[in-house]
Amino acid sequence: MENFSVTILGSSSASPTSQRNTTSQLVNFFDRLYLIDCGEGTQTQLRRNHTRLSKINHIFISHLHGDHFFGLAGLISSLNLFGRNRPLHIYSDPRIKQVIDIQLEISETVLLFEIEYHPLNFRQKELIFEDKKLEIFSFPLEHRVPTCGFLFQEKPSAPNVNKKSISKYDLSVDQIKSILAGKDLLVGNGEKIANSELVIQPNPPRSYAFCSDTKYFDSLYQNFEHVNLLYTECTFMNDLQEVAHQKFHMTTQDVAQLAVESAAKKLIVGHFSARYRDTTLLQSEIQSLYPQTILVNDFDTFFINNSEPDS
Amino acid sequence: MENFSVTILGSSSASPTSQRNTTSQLVNFFDRLYLIDCGEGTQTQLRRNHTRLSKINHIFISHLHGDHFFGLAGLISSLNLFGRNRPLHIYSDPRIKQVIDIQLEISETVLLFEIEYHPLNFRQKELIFEDKKLEIFSFPLEHRVPTCGFLFQEKPSAPNVNKKSISKYDLSVDQIKSILAGKDLLVGNGEKIANSELVIQPNPPRSYAFCSDTKYFDSLYQNFEHVNLLYTECTFMNDLQEVAHQKFHMTTQDVAQLAVESAAKKLIVGHFSARYRDTTLLQSEIQSLYPQTILVNDFDTFFINNSEPDS
Numbered sequence: 001m002e003n004f005s006v007t008i009l010g011s012s013s014a015s016p017t018s019q020r021n022t023t024s025q026l027v028n029f030f031d032r033l034y035l036i037d038c039g040e041g042t043q044t045q046l047r048r049n050h051t052r053l054s055k056i057n058h059i060f061i062s063h064l065h066g067d068h069f070f071g072l073a074g075l076i077s078s079l080n081l082f083g084r085n086r087p088l089h090i091y092s093d094p095r096i097k098q099v100i101d102i103q104l105e106i107s108e109t110v111l112l113f114e115i116e117y118h119p120l121n122f123r124q125k126e127l128i129f130e131d132k133k134l135e136i137f138s139f140p141l142e143h144r145v146p147t148c149g150f151l152f153q154e155k156p157s158a159p160n161v162n163k164k165s166i167s168k169y170d171l172s173v174d175q176i177k178s179i180l181a182g183k184d185l186l187v188g189n190g191e192k193i194a195n196s197e198l199v200i201q202p203n204p205p206r207s208y209a210f211c212s213d214t215k216y217f218d219s220l221y222q223n224f225e226h227v228n229l230l231y232t233e234c235t236f237m238n239d240l241q242e243v244a245h246q247k248f249h250m251t252t253q254d255v256a257q258l259a260v261e262s263a264a265k266k267l268i269v270g271h272f273s274a275r276y277r278d279t280t281l282l283q284s285e286i287q288s289l290y291p292q293t294i295l296v297n298d299f300d301t302f303f304i305n306n307s308e309p310d311s
Numbered sequence: 312m313e314n315f316s317v318t319i320l321g322s323s324s325a326s327p328t329s330q331r332n333t334t335s336q337l338v339n340f341f342d343r344l345y346l347i348d349c350g351e352g353t354q355t356q357l358r359r360n361h362t363r364l365s366k367i368n369h370i371f372i373s374h375l376h377g378d379h380f381f382g383l384a385g386l387i388s389s390l391n392l393f394g395r396n397r398p399l400h401i402y403s404d405p406r407i408k409q410v411i412d413i414q415l416e417i418s419e420t421v422l423l424f425e426i427e428y429h430p431l432n433f434r435q436k437e438l439i440f441e442d443k444k445l446e447i448f449s450f451p452l453e454h455r456v457p458t459c460g461f462l463f464q465e466k467p468s469a470p471n472v473n474k475k476s477i478s479k480y481d482l483s484v485d486q487i488k489s490i491l492a493g494k495d496l497l498v499g500n501g502e503k504i505a506n507s508e509l510v511i512q513p514n515p516p517r518s519y520a521f522c523s524d525t526k527y528f529d530s531l532y533q534n535f536e537h538v539n540l541l542y543t544e545c546t547f548m549n550d551l552q553e554v555a556h557q558k559f560h561m562t563t564q565d566v567a568q569l570a571v572e573s574a575a576k577k578l579i580v581g582h583f584s585a586r587y588r589d590t591t592l593l594q595s596e597i598q599s600l601y602p603q604t605i606l607v608n609d610f611d612t613f614f615i616n617n618s619e620p621d622s
C-alpha cells in the first residue's frame with residue numbers, strides 16, 4: 001500500500017545544518033499532497049524531491065516559530081511565478097497572514113491565486129479537513145507559543161461484495177445493496193449464505209500523527225492512540241531534561257513514554273538540536289528505551305500501512 | 312593576493328532550483344565578511360561554505376524582491392540563537408525593518424543584539440561604508456522596485472620605504488617621513504638618491520562591483536569603470552530581449568555591452584532564469600560577445616587581484 005506516505009523535507013530544529021533543513025514534511029495520500037510546516041528552504045527541498053508543487057493545495061503550519069514557517073513566503077512566491085490559479089489553503093495561527101501580506105506587499109507581488117486562511121484551534125482537538133477518504137485533525141500541544149499537532153486519519157472503507165459471489169449467484173443490484181447492508185443471502189434452494197462469505201472486508205483505516213514542538217504532558221497520547229505511524233520531535237537527550245522542560249521540548253525519555261502510551265505501531269523522530277551533529281548517541285539512547293524508533297533524515301520516505309510502516 | 316574574494320552563495324533568479332540557490336554573495340576583504348543579498352536558504356549555504364556566521368557584521372540588500380531577502384529573518388534568528396551580541400548593520404530599502412520586526416514579533420523572538428538599519432539612496436551613488444582599507448558605495452539601478460548595486464573599492468595604500476634603503480643609509484625617522492612625503496634623499500657625500508629608488512610603490516587598489524537586478528541603461532557603466540571584477544545579473548538570452556525589457560532585466564547582449572563600456576577586467580554573470588536548466592547555450596552566446604565571461608555556480612570563489620581575477 002504505497003498510497004499513503006510521509007517524506008521528511010527537514011529534520012533539524014531551530015537552525016538548519018549543512019545536512020538537515022528546518023522542519024517540513026510532505027504527506028502523500030492517494031497522490032494528493034499535504035505540506036506540514038514550511039521552514040526556510042522548503043521549496044528547494046521540494047524541488048530536490050522532484051515534487052510537483054502544483055499538487056500541494058493544503059499547508060499546515062504547526063506554530064509560528066521561524067524554523068516552521070520562514071519558507072512559506074518563498075514557496076508562495078514561486079507558486080505564483082509558476083502560474084498557479086487554484087486557491088491555496090493554509091491552516092495556521094491566523095497571524096501568519098500578516099507575515100505573508102507584508103512580504104508580498106513590499107516585494108510588489110500580485111498573487112494570481114487566492115489564499116484561504118483557516119485558523120487553528122489551540123484549545124481542543126478539531127477536525128480541520130475532510131474529503132471522501134481522509135480526515136485531518138489538529139490537536140493542541142504545549143510549547144512556548146500556540147502550537148498544534150496534526151493527525152491524518154484515513155476513513156473506514158465500506159466492504160465490497162466479492163466478484164466470485166456476484167457471478168456465482170448472479171446477484172441483482174438489490175441483492176448487492178442488501179449484502180452491503182450486512183444481510184445474509186437467501187438463494188433459490190432456500191439455502192442461506194452468510195454475509196461474511198459474500199463480502200471482502202476492507203483494510204483497517206490507517207493514520208499518521210505529526211507531533212510538532214511540545215513538552216511532554218499526560219494527556220498528549222490521547223490524540224493519536226493506536227496510530228500507525230507517529231512522528232514526534234525529539235530535541236534533546238535525557239541529560240538535558242531541564243533544558244528541554246524550560247524550552248518546552250521533549251527528550252528521548254519523554255518520546256519513548258509517549259510512544260508506549262499511545263501504542264503507536266511505529267515511531268519516527270526528528271527535530272534534533274544542532275548540537276547533535278552525530279546522532280549516534282541519541283539513537284542509542286532512544287532505542288534502548290523504545291527499540292522500534294527510527295531517527296529520520298531529510299528525504300526519508302515512510303509508507304503507512306496496516307502492518308508496520310517500512311522506510 | 313587572496314585577501315579579497317567573492318563567493319557565490321546563490322546564482323538562480325526568482326526561484327531556487329535543485330542546483331542553484333537564490334541570490335547571495337559573500338565578500339571577504341582581509342578576513343572581514345560582507346554579505347550581499349540574502350535569498351531564502353542563504354544561512355544553509357553559509358554553513359555549507361563553512362563560514363563563521365559571527366564574522367558577518369554588514370549585510371547589503373540590493374532590493375526587496377523575495378529572492379534577494381527572504382533568507383534574512385532566518386539568518387538573524389540563527390545569529391541570535393548562537394549568542395551574537397555585536398550590532399548587525401543592514402543596508403537596504405528601509406522597509407525591510409517592517410518585515411524583520413513582524414517575523415521576530417510573531418515568533419516571540421527577543422534579539423540579544425542591535426540591528427542598525429542604513430537606508431540606501433536610490434537616486435545617486437553614495438558612500439555607505441568606510442574603514443581604513445575599504446570603501447563601499449551603493450549606486451542606483453533600474454528595476455521594477457527601488458534597487459541598488461554595490462561597489463567594493465579598496466583604498467590606495469601609501470608607498471613604503473624599502474628595507475634595503477633603511478639599513479643602507481641608516482635612515483632616521485625624520486628622513487623616512489621626508490621620503491614618504493615624496494622627497495629625494497641627500498646623503499653624507501652630497502649625493503642625491505631619487506625618491507623612486509627608496510620606496511616600494513603599493514599595488515593599485517582593487518575593486519569589485521555587484522550589479523543586481525536591472526535593465527541596461529546608458530550611464531550604468533559609469534558606476535564601476537575599470538573595475539577589477541564585475542558581477543552582473545544575466546537573466547535572459549538575447550531572443551528574450553522584449554521579456555527582459557518588460558521585466559527590467561538584462562540579456563547576454565546588454566551584459567556584454569556593459570562589460571565593454573565599463574572596461575571591467577573580468578566579468579562574471581549569474582541570476583539565470585530557471586528556464587535555463589542547462590546554461591550551455593547562454594554561455595556560448597555571451598562568450599561569443601565577451602569571451603572573458605564566466606558563468607557562476609553556487610560556491611564558486613573568485614579572487615580579486617591586479618591582474619585578472621582567477622576563479
